Amino acid sequence: MTGHSTDTSAGLDxxxxxxxxxxxxRRVLLKVSGEALMGAGDFGLDPVTVSAIAxxxxxxxxxxxxxxxxxxxxxxxxxxxxxxxxxxxxxGDYAGMLATVINALMMQNALENCGVDTRVMSAIQMxxxxxxxxxxRAVRHMEKGRVVIFAAGTGNxxxxxxxxxxxxxxxxxxxxxxKGTQVDGVYSADPRKDPNATRFDELTYLEVLSRxxxxxxxxxxxxxxxxxxxxxxxxxxxPGAFGKVIRGExxxxxxxxxA
Ligand code: UDP
Numbered sequence: 032m033t034g035h036s037t038d039t040s041a042g043l044d045x046x047x048x049x050x051x052x053x054x055x056x057r058r059v060l061l062k063v064s065g066e067a068l069m070g071a072g073d074f075g076l077d078p079v080t081v082s083a084i085a086x087x088x089x090x091x092x093x094x095x096x097x098x099x100x101x102x103x104x105x106x107x108x109x110x111x112x113x114x115x116x117x118x119x120x121x122x123g124d125y126a127g128m129l130a131t132v133i134n135a136l137m138m139q140n141a142l143e144n145c146g147v148d149t150r151v152m153s154a155i156q157m158x159x160x161x162x163x164x165x166x167x168r169a170v171r172h173m174e175k176g177r178v179v180i181f182a183a184g185t186g187n188x189x190x191x192x193x194x195x196x197x198x199x200x201x202x203x204x205x206x207x208x209x210k211g212t213q214v215d216g217v218y219s220a221d222p223r224k225d226p227n228a229t230r231f232d233e234l235t236y237l238e239v240l241s242r243x244x245x246x247x248x249x250x251x252x253x254x255x256x257x258x259x260x261x262x263x264x265x266x267x268x269x270p271g272a273f274g275k276v277i278r279g280e281x282x283x284x285x286x287x288x289x290a
Pocket of ligand 1: 123
């Protein structure tokens with residue numbers, strides 16, 4: 032018999048390290064886009080960047096927070112871009128989902144280098160390299176303190192890994208969905224292009240949808256809204272940023288229901 036529910040000393044350790052962390056952040060899902068893994072490059076993976084993100088996730092895991100990860104595949108393949116060049120969309124999307132599996136394996140390796148126990152669970156079965164995604168099993172992995180990396184998106188074409196992140200977060204009963212981006216929150220316009228862009232501390236789901244703010248796709252926002260799942264948008268590249276945001280420090284935007 033193992034796990035937090037039966038091992039009292041592990042349970043006490045976890046409670047001690049969780050002291051000061053909002054109960055809202057005890058089981059969270061982090062969405063990292065494929066592009067965030069490219070570093071300064073414009074394709075593929077930069078091992079230094081992957082290791083830095085893994086170290087950040089490992090810190091949060093050491094605080095006692097249960098963490099699930101959904102990783103995109105846009106650094107390798109996007110179905111919609113392939114469709115624009117004449118490929119059948121669904122076929123392109125399946126290729127895109129396979130790209131997320133490559134990223135998941137790289138992230139698993141980087142997390143293990145940080146001493147974190149992980150499982151990759153894939154929505155498309157490939158039993159030699161990943162467990163099939165089974166919801167109850169994934170919950171159990173998280174309860175046992177393993178970081179679960181959800182690969183292959185939703186397993187369906189015409190969806191994105193943003194939607195997969197909202198879906199898995201809801202299924203895992205996560206208390207918040209973190210979206211690691213290139214900037215420190217949601218802005219009125221792209222701050223890298225528009226000097227007048229302003230950052231929001233807080234937004235409602237409906238504001239994000241009606242103002243067409245570029246945070247996550249509309250189906251992901253709607254799914255989060257239906258499940259009252261707060262979305263926290265922060266800069267994944269700032270060192271230690273994930274840990275800081277979990278402690279309520281640093282800059283981020285919270286997307287929630289109106290009070
Ligand atoms: N994809 C899909 N279904 C899903 C998730 C992803 O078909 O549930 C495909 C889609 O082609 C997408 C690609 O996988 O373009 C990579 O995912 P995404 O664009 O969400 O990655 P990110 O932008 O986060 O790197």
